[in-house]
Amino acid sequence: MNEASLLHNYLVVGSLLFxxxxxGFLVRRNMIVMFLCAxxxxxxxxxxxxxxxxxxxxxxxxxxxxFIIAVAAAEAGIALALILMVFHxxxxxxxxxxxxxxxxxxxxxxDHRVPEEQAEDRVWPTLTPAGIEPEVNEDEQLHxxxx
Amino acid sequence: MDSIDTLLVxxxxxxxxxxxxxxxxxxxxxxxxxxxxxxxxxxxxxICSLLLLGEVRKEGESVDDGFxxxxxxxxxxxxxxxxxxxxxxxADVGSHDFHIDVTLRADALTAIMLSMVTFISSLVAIxxxxxxxGDRGYWRFFAYIGLFVFSMTMLVSVSNFILLFVFWExxxxxxxxxxxxWYEKPEAAAAGKKAFLVNRVGDFGFxxxxxxxxxxxxxxxxxxxxxxxxxxxxxIAQVAATPPSEEAAEHAKPAVxxxxxxxxxxxxxxxKHGNIALAICLLLLLGACGKSAQFPLHVxxxxxxxxPTPVSALIHAATMVxxxxxxxxxxxxxxxxSPEAQLTVACVGGFTxxxxxxxxxxQYDLKRVLAYxxxxxxxxxxxxxxxxxxxxxxxxxxxxxxxxxxxxxxFLGAGSVMHAMGDVIDxxxxxxLRKLMPTTHATFMIxxxxxxxxxxxxxxxxxxSIVAAVEERVHALEHEHERRAAHPVNGAVANDAQDRSAExxxxxxxxxxxxxQLDTFARVYKWLFYSAMFTAxxxxxxxxxxxxxxxxxxxxxxxxxxxxxxxxPRMMTVPLVVLAVCAAVVGGALDQTWIGPARTHQxxxxxxxxxxxxxxxxxxxxxxFKFHGKIAGIxxxxxxxxxxxxxxxxxxHRREIELIRSLMDFEGFSRWLDVDSVSRWQKxxxxxxxxxxxxxxxLGWLTALLGNIVLMxxxxxxxxxxxxxxxxxxxxxxxxxxxxxxYNFVIVLPLRVFAATCYxxxxxxxxxxxxxxxxxxxxxxxxMRSLQMGLVQFYALAMVLGVVVLLVAKAVLAG
Numbered sequence: 006m007n008e009a010s011l012l013h014n015y016l017v018v019g020s021l022l023f024x025x026x027x028x029g030f031l032v033r034r035n036m037i038v039m040f041l042c043a044x045x046x047x048x049x050x051x052x053x054x055x056x057x058x059x060x061x062x063x064x065x066x067x068x069x070x071x072f073i074i075a076v077a078a079a080e081a082g083i084a085l086a087l088i089l090m091v092f093h094x095x096x097x098x099x100x101x102x103x104x105x106x107x108x109x110x111x112x113x114x115x116d117h118r119v120p121e122e123q124a125e126d127r128v129w130p131t132l133t134p135a136g137i138e139p140e141v142n143e144d145e146q147l148h149x150x151x152x
Numbered sequence: 153m154d155s156i157d158t159l160l161v162x163x164x165x166x167x168x169x170x171x172x173x174x175x176x177x178x179x180x181x182x183x184x185x186x187x188x189x190x191x192x193x194x195x196x197x198x199i200c201s202l203l204l205l206g207e208v209r210k211e212g213e214s215v216d217d218g219f220x221x222x223x224x225x226x227x228x229x230x231x232x233x234x235x236x237x238x239x240x241x242x243a244d245v246g247s248h249d250f251h252i253d254v255t256l257r258a259d260a261l262t263a264i265m266l267s268m269v270t271f272i273s274s275l276v277a278i279x280x281x282x283x284x285x286g287d288r289g290y291w292r293f294f295a296y297i298g299l300f301v302f303s304m305t306m307l308v309s310v311s312n313f314i315l316l317f318v319f320w321e322x323x324x325x326x327x328x329x330x331x332x333x334w335y336e337k338p339e340a341a342a343a344g345k346k347a348f349l350v351n352r353v354g355d356f357g358f359x360x361x362x363x364x365x366x367x368x369x370x371x372x373x374x375x376x377x378x379x380x381x382x383x384x385x386x387x388i389a390q391v392a393a394t395p396p397s398e399e400a401a402e403h404a405k406p407a408v409x410x411x412x413x414x415x416x417x418x419x420x421x422x423x424k425h426g427n428i429a430l431a432i433c434l435l436l437l438l439g440a441c442g443k444s445a446q447f448p449l450h451v452x453x454x455x456x457x458x459x460p461t462p463v464s465a466l467i468h469a470a471t472m473v474x475x476x477x478x479x480x481x482x483x484x485x486x487x488x489x490s491p492e493a494q495l496t497v498a499c500v501g502g503f504t505x506x507x508x509x510x511x512x513x514x515q516y517d518l519k520r521v522l523a524y525x526x527x528x529x530x531x532x533x534x535x536x537x538x539x540x541x542x543x544x545x546x547x548x549x550x551x552x553x554x555x556x557x558x559x560x561x562x563f564l565g566a567g568s569v570m571h572a573m574g575d576v577i578d579x580x581x582x583x584x585l586r587k588l589m590p591t592t593h594a595t596f597m598i599x600x601x602x603x604x605x606x607x608x609x610x611x612x613x614x615x616x617s618i619v620a621a622v623e624e625r626v627h628a629l630e631h632e633h634e635r636r637a638a639h640p641v642n643g644a645v646a647n648d649a650q651d652r653s654a655e656x657x658x659x660x661x662x663x664x665x666x667x668x669q670l671d672t673f674a675r676v677y678k679w680l681f682y683s684a685m686f687t688a689x690x691x692x693x694x695x696x697x698x699x700x701x702x703x704x705x706x707x708x709x710x711x712x713x714x715x716x717x718x719x720x721p722r723m724m725t726v727p728l729v730v731l732a733v734c735a736a737v738v739g740g741a742l743d744q745t746w747i748g749p750a751r752t753h754q755x756x757x758x759x760x761x762x763x764x765x766x767x768x769x770x771x772x773x774x775x776x777f778k779f780h781g782k783i784a785g786i787x788x789x790x791x792x793x794x795x796x797x798x799x800x801x802x803x804x805h806r807r808e809i810e811l812i813r814s815l816m817d818f819e820g821f822s823r824w825l826d827v828d829s830v831s832r833w834q835k836x837x838x839x840x841x842x843x844x845x846x847x848x849x850x851l852g853w854l855t856a857l858l859g860n861i862v863l864m865x866x867x868x869x870x871x872x873x874x875x876x877x878x879x880x881x882x883x884x885x886x887x888x889x890x891x892x893x894x895y896n897f898v899i900v901l902p903l904r905v906f907a908a909t910c911y912x913x914x915x916x917x918x919x920x921x922x923x924x925x926x927x928x929x930x931x932x933x934x935x936m937r938s939l940q941m942g943l944v945q946f947y948a949l950a951m952v953l954g955v956v957v958l959l960v961a962k963a964v965l966a967g
Contacts, residue, residue, distance in 0.1 A: 027952065031945055039944075100944050107942025114943045 007045075008060060023049030034100045047077050055124030108118045157223045159204040160256040163266055164305040166193040171298030178291025185290035187281035190298045194274035197305065201266040208263040209758060217415065218766030220259040222311050222375045222383040228252040248370040248409070249379065251863045257311035257375065260761040261549070265308040265478055268553055272470035272560045273301045275727040279464035279564050282723035283571055293460065300326035304471035308478055313362050313412070320358065320443065320475065324351045327472050331459040343458040350452040354442015354476075361435035368424050369412050370431070376414035385415075392416055397870070413485055418767045423489040435498065436483055444476025444530050447504040451892055454523040457577075461567030464519060468526040469560035477533045477552050481545055485764050488540060492664070495673060497533035498538025498622075501929030502680040502687075505531030507889065509690035511693075513697070514885040516587060516618070518566050518577050521698040522559070525603060528691060529555050535680060536618040541628075542765060543777065546619035546756040551614035553755065554739045558602035558611060561731035565596035568720040568728065569702060574712030579698065584707035588717060591725045593703050595732040600699045602735040604795060607788040610739025615688060616787055617743065620780040629674035636667050681951040688787055692794035700802035745779035753777035771880045816882040 031062030033039055051070040058066020088098070095102055104113045170193035178186045212219040212337075234250035277297055284293050303322035310316050324347075330343025366372055376388050392408050410417045423429065440446070445453035453473065457464055467473060480487065480497065487494050505528045512524035535546030566577070572589060573582050586593040601692065602611040665673075709717050719725065744751035756777045760766050801809040839859075846855040884890070 030948055031952070034945070074950040103944075104942035106940075108937045111938065111941060114941055114946070 012056050012060045016053055019049045019051075019053035019056065021049070022046070022052060025049075036091065036100055039100060040084050040088065044077060044081070047073055092111045156204065156207050156221050159200045159207070160223050160258055160309060161225070163197050163204065163270065163726060164256075164302050164309065166197045167305065168302040169193060171295050171302060171759060174291055174298060175295040182309070182673040184285075184290060186294045187277065191274060191277045191281065193298065194270060194277050194301060197301070198267070198270035198274050201263065201270045204258060205263040205267050208260055208761070209260055210756070212260060212761030216766070217419070218259065218761050218763035220257055220415075220494050223256045223258075224383055225254040225256065228314075228902050230252050235366070235370065247418045251377070252312065252314050252372075253377075254307075254315065255311040255373070255375070255383070256309045258309070259763060260758050261478070261481060261765075262309050264549070264553065264755075264759060266473070267303055268556050269301065269304050269308065269470045269474075272556050273297070273304075273466055275731060276462050276466050276470070276560060276564065277728040279459070279567065279724050283462055283567055284460060288458075289333065292914055293330075296326060296329050296333070297466070298464075300330060300466065300471050304475070307430065307475055311374045313365060313374075316479070317355075317358060317362060320439070320479075323443070323472055323475055323570045324348060324355065325468055326349075327456070330463040330467075331456045333459050333463065336441040337458065340458040343452075343455040347452040347456050350449050351442045354439045354449055357437075357442070358439025360832040361432050361439060364428065364432045364435065365412055365818050368428055369409060369410075371409050373409070373411040374413040375411040376416050377409045377411065384601060388416075413482065413764045415763055418485055418764055420716055420865065421485075423485060425489050429486065430493050431488035431491045433487050434485075434496060436479065436486070437493065437497055440476030440480050440534075441500065442476070443479075444473045444534070445527050445528060446476070446500050446534055447507055448891075450504060450508065450527045451895060453527055453690070454888070457517070457519040457523055460585055461519065461570055464523070465560045465563035465567065468523070468557040468563055473526065473530055474552055474556065477530065477537065477548060480534070480537050481549055482764070484545060487537075491540065491669070491673065494538050494540040495676060496538070498535050498680055498850075499676065501531045501534025501536070501538055503531070504528070504681050505535060505687045507531075509687045509694065510885050511888045512694040513690065514882060516579050518569065518579050518698055518702060519563070521579075521694060522562050522566060525562075525691065525695065526555075526559055528687060529559070529603075532615065532618050532684065532687070535684060536621055539621045539625040539677070540623060541625060542760065543617070543624060543756075545765065546753070546759050546777070547614065547617035547621045549759055550739075550743065550755050551618055551689050553670045553742075554602070554610035554614040554735070554778050557731055557738055558599045558735035561595060561728060561735050562601040562603065564724070564731065565592050565599060568592040568724055569596075569719050571724070572713060572717050573710055574714055574717075576710040577711050579701040580706050581710045582713075583701060583705045584703070586703040586707075587707070589703075589719045591719055591728065595725075595728040596699065596703065598732040598736050602739075604695050605688060605787055605791045606795070607784075607791070608737055608740055610734075611741045612784070612788065612791070613739035616780065616784050619681065619688070619787060620783045622677055622684060623780070623783060626674055626677045626681055629670050632665070633667060633674060636670065685787070685790065685838070689790050689794050692791050693798050696795055696798035697802055699880045700798065704803055705806070743777075743779075745777055746784070749778075813882055817880045 023046050026042045026047075026049060029042030029045065030039050033042065051073050054066040054069045054073075056066070058064065058069075091103065092098055100115065107113070167190070170189040173189045174182060174186050174315050182189070208219060208221075211221070229250075229252040231250035233248070235248050243582075277294070280293065280297065284290055287293065300323070303319050303326050307316065307319035307323055310319060328344045328348040329345075331347050332341050334340045335344070362372060375383055376392075377383050378388060378391060382388075390407055408416065410422070417423070424432070438449075442449045453468075456467060459467075487497065506533060508524045508527035512521050512528065515521045515524060533548040533551050533555075536544045536551060538544070567591060568589065569582070570577055571584065572585070575581060584957060598609070602609040605612045605615045740746065740756040743753050745753050801812075843852065843855045843859075879890075887893070
């Protein structure tokens with residue numbers, strides 16, 4: 006297999022990754038999924054960069070990818086923290102719920118209302134308790150803003 | 153000479169120093185003691201003025217052509233080669249540097265004005281210390297007074313037109329501040345504004361006159377100067393005597409800059425004639441009219457009554473309205489060059505005197521009567537100045553001098569009355585005050601007698617000399633006219649030079665006049681003479697009307713007076729007494745021609761030491777001062793008669809005066825033509841009987857028709873009489889001949905409409921354009937606003953689309 010066809014295959018996979026990520030980012034409303042899609046786009050780009058690097062036989066592509074990985078890690082840290090906070094605030098991961106930064110007087114965009122979640126449907130992660138159980142602060146539980 | 157320098161600086165310097173002291177320390181330190189520095193300074197100024205007068209008089213007696221001494225303090229501004237004179241008198245040709253030096257002058261006219269101004273104002277200041285006691289702005293008042301007197305003393309002692317203009321304005325500003333002293337009162341604020349604005353009109357004319365003087369004479373100094381600014385008379389005489397050197401001729405710079413009223417120019421009578429002279433003089437006259445409240449700019453003075461009464465006394469007697477008379481007197485040589493201008497001055501004066509006299513007849517505000525009498529007396533002064541003879545000018549200045557005393561006295565007397573009556577000044581609301589305020593009553597009576605021209609009081613002499621001067625002028629003109637008629641060959645048709653010079657020698661001042669001119673002028677002056685006589689009658693009458701209304705009749709005291717209704721404190725009555733003594737004796741003491749032919753007119757002789765009057769065209773037309781027994785007799789009789797008339801009408805029941813008032817108001821006529829009363833006739837028994845009788849024989853329609861015709865006639869006739877009711881002689885006088893309303897309608901209203909239009913244009917068109925420009929970005933921004941919908945997916949899509957567009961563009965452009 007010659008070098009050019011090898012590059013070609015890599016580029017196809019890379020652009021598939023990017024395309025899937027892009028479409029996913031545009032059509033999904035779940036924040037975590039959108040975040041994953043964004044990561045997928047980055048991976049598509051990274052793959053293409055490495056392929057070009059190898060084709061041209063220089064380290065530039067790989068260097069770029071190392072930067073991308075570093076940036077993506079940082080971004081993941083921030084984004085996941087934000088998403089967590091947002092979820093704490095609103096109890097939903099729907100991106101359409103967060104349209105507050107639109108122009109004043111502009112109606113909110115309603116695409117397809119997500120069916121209201123039933124309280125009993127909520128499933129919270131259950132973990133095996135470890136260590137010493139913290140003292141329950143009743144007051145704090147009462148005044149928890151959401152959830 | 154050195155003492156003159158010091159005195160000249162001290163006279164305005166002391167009031168200025170006092171004004172600054174009071175202005176800086178008054179609010180915190182001096183407070184109720186603020187009058188001390190001002191009174192001391194004014195009195196010091198007065199002493200200095202007297203010393204100056206003595207010096208000037210002493211120096212003046214030793215020279216023939218008048219004495220003047222000029223002090224240059226410092227150079228204010230300097231423009232080299234400011235202007236080049238070409239088409240003018242030979243001695244002025246050349247390029248001119250424009251020096252403005254701060255120069256003061258001492259001559260007889262200045263010294264007289266200074267003494268008068270400082271004397272009156274120190275008395276007024278003493279009075280004001282009593283009158284203004286307890287006022288919130290006590291220190292402010294005295295600071296203004298100091299500034300006012302400083303401006304006025306500077307105005308009469310500066311020696312060039314620029315500074316004259318500066319202090320002309322300064323006097324205007326001070327009067328504005330003082331008239332509007334009680335600025336919380338809307339009338340006072342409006343009166344101050346009106347005084348200032350009306351004065352601006354006059355000042356505008358004055359400024360134009362200065363421009364004309366500069367372009368025609370190449371200097372604005374009164375006195376002669378050397379190009380280096382020196383004013384030493386010996387040096388100037390020396391330079392003027394030597395012929396111009398080659399170098400000087402080459403640079404076309406005159407060796408001596410001859411002042412507009414300088415000795416060199418007056419001696420050769422080198423003044424512009426014809427239209428330029430007329431224009432200069434008329435514009436100067438406009439300025440003088442503004443400041444001296446002559447028709448048509450007299451409207452501000454009566455309104456100026458809104459200020460504190462001492463201010464009125466100051467304005468009317470000493471520091472403001474005399475400025476115009478002073479200026480015209482100072483510029484006598486300029487006016488001499490234009491007989492038409494002199495006639496205009498006389499006509500303005502005569503007309504104003506008459507108009508103001510008529511208005512003063514019906515006013516009920518005591519101060520307003522006095523204000524109109526000031527306008528009227530100033531008219532007399534202008535009439536005198538307009539005769540253009542030395543006798544006339546002296547008479548004008550003499551009247552100014554005596555008028556200052558008795559008008560200050562009358563105003564302070566009115567102030568004393570106001571003080572006692574709790575600031576009520578309407579004569580209908582008080583009366584019979586003679587027992588209550590004996591000192592005020594006595595001094596006010598002396599002032600009234602002096603103003604009325606009662607024989608042997610000061611007003612008698614000065615007013616007489618004015619009327620006599622006019623009469624003399626008429627006489628001289630008629631005499632010359634008859635002489636021309638008798639020798640027609642020697643008339644103004646003389647063309648060749650020899651005839652002309654012979655004619656000049658023979659005819660004297662009238663050499664350049666045509667017979668027609670002589671005739672017309674003689675007739676106009678004659679009318680002015682009659683009008684002056686009639687005005688004298690009016691003056692006496694309205695003065696005594698005010699006097700009787702205030703001090704005689706039933707004792708009426710308005711409730712505002714409260715516990716104030718008593719004689720004023722000593723601080724206020726002492727100035728009254730001093731002024732009353734002066735008003736009584738100053739005329740007879742200074743004009744001693746009435747005692748006998750051996751005595752001279754002291755005031756006139758002193759005034760004639762002023763260079764511009766002692767020399768040149770004015771002196772050429774000078775007759776000796778005489779006492780005119782005939783005129784004095786006539787005007788004395790007029791004064792006595794009018795006093796008796798006023799006494800008959802106003803002392804007692806005043807029934808006759810009510811009758812005269814209703815007659816003058818057309819009240820009797822309108823009653824007969826009243827439509828209501830005519831229609832009431834048909835109810836009268838005999839008319840009703842006729843109508844019934846006529847109806848019985850079938851002629852009812854005829855009597856009904858007749859009745860309707862009579863009613864129609866009554867309606868038609870009543871219309872003009874109804875109008876006449878609004879413009880009856882009484883209403884005209886009471887409403888001041890509707891001059892204020894006329895100005896309001898013709899000048900103020902259009903200006904207001906114009907201002908409103910400008911405001912609307914500015915508000916909607918100019919501002920609108922600017923606002924529109926400001927709104928454009930907002931409009932474009934609105935278009936983009938809908939894109940900011942807050943949906944993350946949409947933003948991402950927009951990014952993707954953007955990238956796609958970029959890629960497509962790249963592909964297309966590359967392809």
